[in-house]
Every structure is written in C-alpha cells, then in structure tokens.
Amino acid sequence: MTQTTNGGRRALYLILLGPPGTGKGTQAKLIAERLGLAHVSTGDMFREAVAQGSELGLRAKAYMDRGELVPDDVTIGMLEERVRQPDAQLGVLFDGYPRTLQQAQALDEGLARQGRAADLALLITASDEEIVRRLSGRWLCRNCGEIYHELTRPPRNAGACDACGGALYQRDDDKPKVARQRLEKQRPPEALLAHYRAQGKLAEVDGQQPVEAVTRDLLAAIERLAAVPSSKPRP
Numbered sequence: 482m483t484q485t486t487n488g489g490r491r492a493l494y495l496i497l498l499g500p501p502g503t504g505k506g507t508q509a510k511l512i513a514e515r516l517g518l519a520h521v522s523t524g525d526m527f528r529e530a531v532a533q534g535s536e537l538g539l540r541a542k543a544y545m546d547r548g549e550l551v552p553d554d555v556t557i558g559m560l561e562e563r564v565r566q567p568d569a570q571l572g573v574l575f576d577g578y579p580r581t582l583q584q585a586q587a588l589d590e591g592l593a594r595q596g597r598a599a600d601l602a603l604l605i606t607a608s609d610e611e612i613v614r615r616l617s618g619r620w621l622c623r624n625c626g627e628i629y630h631e632l633t634r635p636p637r638n639a640g641a642c643d644a645c646g647g648a649l650y651q652r653d654d655d656k657p658k659v660a661r662q663r664l665e666k667q668r669p670p671e672a673l674l675a676h677y678r679a680q681g682k683l684a685e686v687d688g689q690q691p692v693e694a695v696t697r698d699l700l701a702a703i704e705r706l707a708a709v710p711s712s713k714p715r716p
C-alpha cells in the first residue's frame with residue numbers, strides 16, 4: 482500500500498479558543514471534518530482512554546473519580562499519544578485545551594517531543610453582551626417541557642408555550658447572572674492569548690456572524706497559514 486496522500490499539505494496542529502456561547506464546539510466539528518483533522522477535546526479523550534484502559538487513562542480516571550482536575554502532565558501524555566494515532570495523520574484540532582498559559586507551554590513541549598508544533602490558535606470572539614444573551618434566554622414550558630430561546634426560538638406569545646399554552650419559566654442556570662459568572666470563569670485568559678500572539682500564531686474571527694460565515698472566516702485564516710511554506714520539514 483502506498484503512503485496515504487494528504488494532498489500535498491503538511492499536517493496542521495490548530496487550537497480553537499473562545500468563550501462559552503460562541504459556538505466553538507460546532508465550529509470545531511465542522512473545521513475538523515472539512516480539513517480531515519482529528520477533533521480532540523480533552524473530555525472525549527479522557528473518556529476514550531478510560532474505556533480503552535490505557536495506563537494514562539486509568540491515572541486520569543483516578544483523579545476524575547475523586548472530583549479533581551487531571552494534572553497537566555497526564556493530559557499532555559495523552560495528547561502526545563493522541564497525535565500519533567492514524568486518524569491524526571493530517572493533523573489535530575484541539576478543542577477546549579489549552580485553557581491556561583501553563584497548559585499552552587506544556588502543549589508546546591509535548592508537541593515538540595513528537596516533532597510537531599502548534600501552527601495556529603483561532604479565537605472566536607463575541608461581545609460580553611452577546612454571549613450573555615446567548616447563554617441565558619432559555620425558557621422551558623412548565624407543563625410539557627418544551628424548550629425555547631429568546632434569540633433562536635422565541636415563543637409566538639411571550640411567556641406561553643406554543644405547543645400547549647403552558648407557562649414558561651427560566652431555570653437559575655439559564656439566567657443572565659449565572660451566564661455572566663460562567664463567562665468570567667471560562668473566558669480564555671489574556672496570558673494564554675498573549676502567548677500565541679507573541680508567536681504570531683493568533684487569528685481572531687468574529688463569532689457574532691451566522692455559523693456559515695464564522696466557518697468561512699476560520700477556514701480562510703487557516704488557508705492563509707497553510708499557504709505559507711513550512712520553515713522546516715515535518716515528519
């Protein structure tokens with residue numbers, strides 16, 4: 482069997498960043514599919530490793546069972562194994578990792594050990610007001626459980642269920658105050674962004690556009706990068 486072609490393009494190692502409510506997960510899936518990249522989210526990776534009973538998976542499970550965060554060295558070890566998998570031949574899209582400067586530095590080192598390097602960090606942006614509007618605004622029918630959203634699926638009559646006329650209510654988790662707290666906690670920290678910006682590897686895309694436009698801009702940013710010849714050959 483001949484070596485699988487990758488269309489002449491080198492493997493790409495991309496990091497997708499964005500606050501909650503910017504559709505990051507949806508975009509990650511679309512971009513990975515389009516470019517043939519392995520879509521790697523640490524949550525899925527932990528679950529797979531635990532299911533496979535790998536040594537690092539079992540170590541990760543011990544932390545998760547105690548309700549603790551999996552330490553970076555365990556996560557990086559798993560990511561190093563992950564980038565060597567056959568489905569990652571054309572590269573990887575990291576979704577949800579790194580979250581901190583320390584994790585970004587550890588990922589750089591882990592990729593370097595594998596003879597690879599992060600190519601680009603893509604940041605999906607949106608204003609705080611827009612994010613809060615997207616994260617909150619969910620209403621449920623008290624009677625039949627139907628779900629509405631002020632932005633994407635408003636009921637025909639405010640406060641009443643289209644299906645059964647029941648009263649709509651908001652769970653505490655869906656209220657603006659909680660959305661604002663979530664945003665503050667999950668926003669990519671400035672030090673993380675500065676890390677990639679300093680390397681000329683940060684690209685920002687306006688997340689307040691329709692989904693297709695965000696995908697188009699992300700792909701354009703990646704294409705601009707892929708058009709630049711690699712400074713050194715990759716394995």
Ligand SMILES: [Zn+2]
Nearest residue numbers: 622625642645
């Ligand atoms: Zn209803």
